[in-house]
Structure formats: structure tokens, C-alpha cells
Amino acid sequence: xxxxxxxxxxxxxxxxxxxxxxxxxxxxxxxxxxxxxxxxxxxxxxxxxxxxxxxxxxxxxxxxxxxxxxxxxxxxxxxxxxxxxxxxxxxxxxxxxxxxxxxxxxxxxxxxxxxxxxxxxxxxxxxxxxxxxxxxxxxxxxxxxxxxxxxxxxxxxxxxxxxxxxxxxxxxxxxxxxxxxxxxxxxxxxxxxxxxxxxxxxxxxxxxxxxxxxxxxxxxxxxxxxxxxxxxxxxxxxxxxxxxxxxxxxxxxxxxxxxxxxxxxxxxxxxxxxxxxxxxxxxxxxxxxxxxxxxxxxxxxxxxxxxxxxxxxxxxxx
Numbered sequence: 001x002x003x004x005x006x007x008x009x010x011x012x013x014x015x016x017x018x019x020x021x022x023x024x025x026x027x028x029x030x031x032x033x034x035x036x037x038x039x040x041x042x043x044x045x046x047x048x049x050x051x052x053x054x055x056x057x058x059x060x061x062x063x064x065x066x067x068x069x070x071x072x073x074x075x076x077x078x079x080x081x082x083x084x085x086x087x088x089x090x091x092x093x094x095x096x097x098x099x100x101x102x103x104x105x106x107x108x109x110x111x112x113x114x115x116x117x118x119x120x121x122x123x124x125x126x127x128x129x130x131x132x133x134x135x136x137x138x139x140x141x142x143x144x145x146x147x148x149x150x151x152x153x154x155x156x157x158x159x160x161x162x163x164x165x166x167x168x169x170x171x172x173x174x175x176x177x178x179x180x181x182x183x184x185x186x187x188x189x190x191x192x193x194x195x196x197x198x199x200x201x202x203x204x205x206x207x208x209x210x211x212x213x214x215x216x217x218x219x220x221x222x223x224x225x226x227x228x229x230x231x232x233x234x235x236x237x238x239x240x241x242x243x244x245x246x247x248x249x250x251x252x253x254x255x256x257x258x259x260x261x262x263x264x265x266x267x268x269x270x271x272x273x274x275x276x277x278x279x280x281x282x283x284x285x286x287x288x289x290x291x292x293x294x295x296x297x298x299x300x301x302x303x304x305x306x307x308x309x310x311x312x313x314x315x316x317x318x
Contacts, residue, residue: 003027003034003106004085008075009093013046015201016093020054020061023099027060030103036061037079038093042069073175080165086110088165092156098196105159108191115164115187118150118179119157121197145223146180150192153179157195161187177222184226232302236295244288250281 005023009016020036027034038051040063051063064078076090087109091097101119108117135154142153154176168181179190228235254272272278 001035001085002032002087003102004079004083004088005034005036005099005102006076006079006083006088006090007036007038007093008041008072008079008090009038009043009047010041010069011043011045011047012093013043013050015095016047016050016054018201019093019095019099020058023102024058024060026099026102032106034060035083035085037083038063039075039079040065041071041075042066071173073170073173076175076178077170080168080170083162083165086162088160088162090156090158090160095201096198097157098198101157101193101195102159105157105193108193109159109161112191113189114159114191115161115189116179116182117159117191117193118152119155119195120150120152120192121155122151122194124197142177142180142219145219146177146183148179148183148190150179150190152192153177155195163187172221173218174222177218180222180226184222230302232298233295236291236298240288240291240295242288243284243291247281247284247286247288250277250284254278254281 007019016038023034023036026032038054038061040048040051048063048065051061051065054061055063064075064082066074080088087106089102089105091099097119105117105119108114135152139151139153143149143151158178160182164182164185164187167185167187168178170178170181174181183190224235254275254277258272
């Protein structure tokens with residue numbers, strides 16, 4: 001199979017027939033052997049009935065239905081597990097992503113050798129206050145933290161080599177950071193393509209302001225996991241050592257000051273235990289020991305994980 005088109009959706013019944021027809025036309029024009037996997041993420045409208053009708057008309061259209069709303073990451077991860085295409089295309093169901101971009105995305109994966117190609121909606125039709133400005137700041141932060149030179153990490157229109165999506169796991173709200181997760185897994189040839197962004201025809205956006213708060217929390221999680229998932233003691237141990245040594249140094253300074261005062265017969269100096277700095281030093285030492293303990297526990301969990309010795313192999317000669 002050449003292409004799997006994955007479409008996560010929530011309450012997009014009005015858009016689905018036009019989207020399916022558009023994808024089918026593009027596939028027919030380029031003679032692609034394809035499948036369309038529509039993942040209904042707990043819709044409360046007629047989306048599932050529309051998917052059933054589309055399947056009856058074209059068995060290349062397949063559907064997955066969740067019992068409730070689990071989120072876009074869950075929808076993508078489930079579809080990634082079942083898709084069969086050599087190249088996997090993801091796109092939103094609201095008709096803001098153009099299926100006409102599919103052939104060029106396919107060629108960038110198959111002919112130019114990219115592992116992942118992310119769309120860049122250079123010209124957007126969203127509200128500047130609601131999406132454009134926050135998105136630019138979000139993308140700038142992600143670009144700096146990840147080292148991946150993409151302008152639009154959260155663009156729903158992306159293309160993947162099959163090996164990529166079969167090697168990664170997307171959970172929580174990590175769909176925004178699939179390029180980061182792919183790089184972490186060793187897929188370093190990540191490209192970008194300017195794509196057309198169209199105005200929404202039906203319904204309303206399903207994302208609110210809370211996605212930006214959650215997005216940054218997820219970014220910290222991805223960054224931590226990419227660096228320390230297999231060696232958590234390197235993080236907790238370093239932080240614990242710095243904290244403990246800081247407390248020790250402050251305590252030694254306070255004791256030396258007391259001994260100096262005693263040696264010089266100074267009578268009006270404050271006792272070590274009467275100084276707030278002593279308790280800060282004590283707190284730093286206790287905090288350092290707690291970080292060490294957290295590091296040891298994290299190491300035990302990592303060592304007993306089922307994937308502790310699971311490594312991705314790109315090639316093999318036997």
C-alpha cells in the first residue's frame with residue numbers, strides 16, 4: 001500500500017464527505033494504492049454514521065470509533081498501530097488542510113528520503129490573537145529547546161515514513177511534539193513544506209486556550225524524557241549533589257566563622273543555630289538527599305521497564 005491517510009476527528013460530520021471525495025480524487029489522479037483511516041474521537045454528532053456511509057461507497061475508507069473523547073494523540077496513536085501504507089499522511093478533518101499537498105509530501109518521503117515532513121501554514125486564516133501570536137511563540141520555544149528547525153510543529157498535515165510511526169508512541173497531548181519524539185527515536189531527516197491553509201467551512205475549532213498551558217508542560221516532559229528516560233539518576237543525582245554540596249559549604253562557612261570569633265574572643269556573635277542561613281543550608285542538604293532518593297527510585301523503575309534494552313535498529317547485515 002502506497003499511502004495511509006489518517007484523519008482524527010471530533011464532530012466534523014459536515015466536512016467528512018467533501019474531504020473524503022477530495023482525497024479520493026487526488027489518489028485516483030496519481031494512481032496511488034491507499035487507505036483512509038478516520039478516527040472518531042467520541043463525536044456527539046452524526047460523524048460515525050457519515051463514516052459508515054463513506055465506507056459503504058468506498059471500502060478504502062476505514063473507521064475507528066472511540067467510546068468517549070480521548071484526544072488527538074490517542075486517535076493518532078491508535079491509527080498508527082493499524083495503518084499499512086509505506087507513507088503515512090495525517091491531516092485534520094475540518095478542510096483547512098488541502099489533500100492536494102499529498103503527492104508532493106509523498107515524493108519528499110519516497111524520493112528525497114525524508115523520515116518526516118511537517119507542513120508549514122505560512123499564511124494563516126485564524127484569529128491572530130487566538131492562534132497566530134501564541135502559536136508563533138510556542139513554535140519558537142519548541143524550536144529552541146528541541147533544535148529542530150521547523151516553523152509549525154502543531155500543523156496537522158504531516159507525512160511520515162512507515163518506520164517512524166511504527167517506532168514511536170504518542171500519548172497524553174504529545175501529538176504537537178511528534179517531530180521531537182521522532183528525533184529522539186533516531187529519525188533525524190526531518191523536513192518542512194509550505195502548505196495551503198484554508199478557512200474553516202463548517203463548525204468551530206475544538207481547541208481552547210488551555211492547549212498552550214498543556215503544550216508547554218508536555219514540552220518539558222518530552223525534553224526530560226528524551227534526555228533522561230534511560231538515565232534518570234544523571235538528572236536527579238546532579239541536582240541532588242549541587243543542592244547537598246551547597247548546604248555543606250554554607251554550614252562549613254558558618255562553623256568557621258564561629259571558630260574565628262571564639263579564637264578572637266568575640267563575645268557578641270550570633271550562634272550558628274540562631275542564623276536563618278543555617279536552616280537554609282539544612283534545607284538544601286535534606287533536599288539534596290531527597291533528590292538522590294528520587295533518582296534511585298527512578299533508576300529502579302527504568303531498570304525494570306520492559307523497554308530498558310529496546311533500541312531502534314536502522315540497518316542490519318547478517
